[in-house]
Amino acid sequence: MAKITTASLLNMKQQGEKISTITAYDASFAKLFDQAGIHAILIGDSLGMVLQGQDSTLPVTVEEMAYHTRSVKRGVEKSLIIADMPFMSYANQEQAIANAALLMQAGASMVKMEGGAWLNDTISALVERGIPVCAHLGLTPQSVNIFGGFKVQGRDNDKAQKMIDDAKALEAAGAQLLVLECIPASLGEAITKALTIPVIGIGAGKDTDGQILVMHDALGIACNYMPKFSRNFLQDTGDIKSAIALYISEVTAGNFPADEHTFK
Numbered sequence: 001m002a003k004i005t006t007a008s009l010l011n012m013k014q015q016g017e018k019i020s021t022i023t024a025y026d027a028s029f030a031k032l033f034d035q036a037g038i039h040a041i042l043i044g045d046s047l048g049m050v051l052q053g054q055d056s057t058l059p060v061t062v063e064e065m066a067y068h069t070r071s072v073k074r075g076v077e078k079s080l081i082i083a084d085m086p087f088m089s090y091a092n093q094e095q096a097i098a099n100a101a102l103l104m105q106a107g108a109s110m111v112k113m114e115g116g117a118w119l120n121d122t123i124s125a126l127v128e129r130g131i132p133v134c135a136h137l138g139l140t141p142q143s144v145n146i147f148g149g150f151k152v153q154g155r156d157n158d159k160a161q162k163m164i165d166d167a168k169a170l171e172a173a174g175a176q177l178l179v180l181e182c183i184p185a186s187l188g189e190a191i192t193k194a195l196t197i198p199v200i201g202i203g204a205g206k207d208t209d210g211q212i213l214v215m216h217d218a219l220g221i222a223c224n225y226m227p228k229f230s231r232n233f234l235q236d237t238g239d240i241k242s243a244i245a246l247y248i249s250e251v252t253a254g255n256f257p258a259d260e261h262t263f264k
């Protein structure tokens with residue numbers, strides 16, 4: 001596999017090839033996933049929950065994200081490295097530029113931010129300065145206190161339409177990738193078809209251009225519970241290398257996610 005860039009992911013969407021991505025937070029797991037052929041690795045602010053045992057992602061800092069990004073970078077040769085911008089690190093454009101620069105200097109090739117069309121100007125400013133952006137819609141965990149819990153989003157028509165409009169606006173602003181989290185599969189499909197850029201789902205059904213899982217969910221080692229949208233690939237295989245190979249092959253074949261992992 002050649003080194004993966006945003007252009008490679010766009011090409012995969014155009015060719016109808018599924019994109020497999022996963023989170024990692026350290027060099028050892030990142031190396032294993034990279035060698036297995038994963039297309040992109042996200043240093044997710046989910047690390048606040050799965051590494052630190054917090055009950056949300058809100059306490060995670062830019063310094064912590066930069067530390068884990070540096071660690072992941074040392075393990076990766078080919079996968080695209082995406083780093084999450086943590087809570088309140090992109091509340092305004094100046095903060096976003098300064099904090100995204102720190103994560104790029106730590107080794108990311110793209111940063112991810114949660115939110116809709118209010119991010120348009122920030123995304124344009126980052127892209128103009130050479131920082132590729134992955135947008136994130138649906139259940140955006142940094143807004144858990146607005147949602148009143150980790151709940152499926154976009155179930156009513158108005159919210160679904162707003163999400164489609166937001167997705168188009170984010171693409172127009174320059175986002176080169178979009179993550180959709182915990183939404184009905186039909187909405188995941190509609191947004192994927194409406195956009196030119198690749199759309200990666202987590203609990204967004206099988207018709208997005210690719211999938212992402214938190215590594216602790218994919219390996220059945222999350223401290224809290226196994227989300228409906230995940231599958232324990234370690235249980236199906238017995239060792240981590242085979243588990244990741246199975247995850248990639250199931251995504252590639254369109255077998256994961258199955259109906260049981262999907263929201264209606």
Ligand code: KIV
Pocket residue numbers: 023042043044045046047084179181202212213214
């Ligand atoms: O923080 C994270 O791991 C994420 C994924 C759930 C997409 O944002």
